[in-house]
Amino acid sequence: MPARRSNLALLAHLCVSLAAVARGAAATSYSVVDYGAVADGRTNCAGAFLSAWDAACAAEGPAAVVVPAGEFLVSRARFSGPCRSGAVTVDIAGTVLAPVPYAGVQLWIVFQNVDGVAINGGTLDGRGQAYWACRRAGGGSSCPVATRSLTIYRSRNVLIQGLTSLNSAGIHVTVQSSTGVAIVDTAVLAPGDSPNTDGIHIKQSSDVTVRNARIGTGDDCISMVEGSSDVWIQGISCGPGHGISIGSLGDTPEQLAVRNITVRAVTLAGTTNGLRIKTWAKANSGIVDGVAFSDVVMRDVRNPIIVDQNYCPGNVSCPTEGSGIKITNVSYTDVVGTSATPVAVRFDCSPSRPCTGITMRNVRLSYGEQPGAAESLCRNAHGVAYGQVVPPNCLADQEMLCYK
Numbered sequence: 145m146p147a148r149r150s151n152l153a154l155l156a157h158l159c160v161s162l163a164a165v166a167r168g169a170a171a172t173s174y175s176v177v178d179y180g181a182v183a184d185g186r187t188n189c190a191g192a193f194l195s196a197w198d199a200a201c202a203a204e205g206p207a208a209v210v211v212p213a214g215e216f217l218v219s220r221a222r223f224s225g226p227c228r229s230g231a232v233t234v235d236i237a238g239t240v241l242a243p244v245p246y247a248g249v250q251l252w253i254v255f256q257n258v259d260g261v262a263i264n265g266g267t268l269d270g271r272g273q274a275y276w277a278c279r280r281a282g283g284g285s286s287c288p289v290a291t292r293s294l295t296i297y298r299s300r301n302v303l304i305q306g307l308t309s310l311n312s313a314g315i316h317v318t319v320q321s322s323t324g325v326a327i328v329d330t331a332v333l334a335p336g337d338s339p340n341t342d343g344i345h346i347k348q349s350s351d352v353t354v355r356n357a358r359i360g361t362g363d364d365c366i367s368m369v370e371g372s373s374d375v376w377i378q379g380i381s382c383g384p385g386h387g388i389s390i391g392s393l394g395d396t397p398e399q400l401a402v403r404n405i406t407v408r409a410v411t412l413a414g415t416t417n418g419l420r421i422k423t424w425a426k427a428n429s430g431i432v433d434g435v436a437f438s439d440v441v442m443r444d445v446r447n448p449i450i451v452d453q454n455y456c457p458g459n460v461s462c463p464t465e466g467s468g469i470k471i472t473n474v475s476y477t478d479v480v481g482t483s484a485t486p487v488a489v490r491f492d493c494s495p496s497r498p499c500t501g502i503t504m505r506n507v508r509l510s511y512g513e514q515p516g517a518a519e520s521l522c523r524n525a526h527g528v529a530y531g532q533v534v535p536p537n538c539l540a541d542q543e544m545l546c547y548k
Contacts, residue, residue: 177212208232211235212238242269250289257297263305264305272313305328308332310333312341317345343364365380365415370399370401371400377405383413383415407438408436432470473500479507482511483512488520
């Protein structure tokens, strides 16, 4: 663990240094206004944004794309690299608006194949209300695709700092097939009933840091799926939402491992889940190995600690093969607070691939205001407990134990 902490601290320092260089006196500024952008919230400025990016990306020295104060409508934009200098910032003072009623595209703002880019400040407003209304009305396949607001794809050494993401139609921030990404001092906000509006989604990426974020959405505040490794999450306030999740995993064959995940100093309030690992009950193979949750505060959370290897949203035609995802070496340390349901700790693990190496240390969860009323449930879950553990530890060698 100390080595991982050192690596991530070095990553954060590197990203901040890159941003500082690009913002320095030698940086050349390219304002989107100079390329025709109009801050009226109605004129499509996508072309101007891309032209400013192309100029900055082609610059020989450090360069900055500048989005001044005001509202800028952008239909969609894909900012591609690699850039010549490798030190480009996007400094946003205003608000970037998605088209309404919906963009009708899967990805709205994309940075791909970049190395050493910093995105600073500003607001991305996905204006997803019309899309959510279609979903709530049962539109199903007649609704357009859920547009994701910001995607970092096939990139390295990217810093996102001080950004606010509002009302994305779908996932707010996606990090995919990338390494060395730091997301710090951010706010991700959408109503609790907005469907599938994950806050930060990490896939097939390594050395990712999420630090000091306020996240409230209609889905997972942070989700980590296949191929997520060496992820450090710290100083997160989550709620509303579905908590901090690993998964879902195992819906398709041969998924990449999830390894070395650290979640510490987080608060979850009024969420449907707290710390969750979820897999489908399919025989598809995979592994979750080395997850550390620590210094966590729960406030009225429905499922504070949950491993669900029978994940099946909607409970329709659910698979029953037994999950082939191996979950091992997961620790919960100094987790305190209140559960909104009697079962505060639930380890519902696979009969074919039982959970192993679970550690509980100083876990104190109560059901509402009733001390001692919370319950724990374990199926196919093996591990040890240290210190005070409330509700009492149910990890054992037996297939199922349930204590109050």
